[in-house]
Amino acid sequence: MTWAIDNIDLLATATREHLGLVVVPIALSLVVSVLVAWLVSRTPRLAAVTTVASALLYTIPSLPLFLIIPVVIGTSLRSPTNIVIALTIYGLALLVPTAISSTRGTATPVVEVATALGYSPKQSFWLVQLPLAGPQLLAALRVVSASTISLATLGSVLGVAGLGRLFTDGFQRGLQEEIISGIVLTVALALTCDVLLVLLGRAALPWTRRSAGERA
Incomplete structure (x- = not known):
């Protein structure tokens, strides 16, 4: 992989740019x-409609969405803002249904106990339902992270910097090593972010470790 060694600065820059697009x-x-x-937590019908609507967002093809956004918000076609907005939309399409179902799926007795202790609906959501939904949200967030890092490579088609340019440039110039470098770095970035999310999840949700230890 002499090409990768000779172009280490380019690879580092592309990785930083890609990270900036996905964080x-x-x-x-x-x-x-x-x-x-939280907003739909007390309205079952609205929660159902929101779940379906958000899931439908993921059916929108990525490239048309990348092209529609600058027309709607008035940015230039090559603005990274377009990619950030599109990736956020896809992330919401995956996370909103999970957030709604996991928080609404909290065991009724637990919510009733919180109410009996004097918790308001708002307090019950943020202090009881959301923490209990944490593991499911974390699992969905890991999927969103991998999906976002992968989709961001398509930004190179519109001239947006990132790891995707290693693919487009490699294909145009017939440099197989550049393409392979792009694949390796994309996978490595996805795995690194996944590990970081797992570690953050363990720190933010310590009770899940205790529960796992008790089951073992």
Whole structure:
């Protein structure tokens, strides 16, 4: 892999650029999906409609969405903002249904106990239902992370920097090593982010470790 060694600076830059494209969509997807779940938590019909509507968003083809967004918001076709917004939409399509179902799926006796202790519906959601839904949200977030990192490579078709340019440039110039480098770095970035999410999940959800230990 002499090409990779000779172009280590290019690979590092492309990785940083790619990371910059995906961090915001992943974080926004989590925050917004939890807020949406809270807003619809007391209205079953609205929760059902929101779940279906968000799931349908994932059926929108990525390239047309990348092209529609700049027309709607008035950005240039090559603006990274278009990719960030599109990736956030796809992240929400995956996370919103999970956020709604996992928080609404909290065992009724647990919610009733919280109510008996004087918790308001708002307190019950944020202090009881959301923490209990944490493992399911984390699992969905890991899927969103891998999906977002993969989809972001398509941004190179529109001239947006990132690991995707290693694919387009490699195909155009017939450089197999550049293409392989792009694949390896994309997979490595996805695996690294997944490990980080697992570690963050263990730190944020310590009771899940205790439960696993008790079952063992």
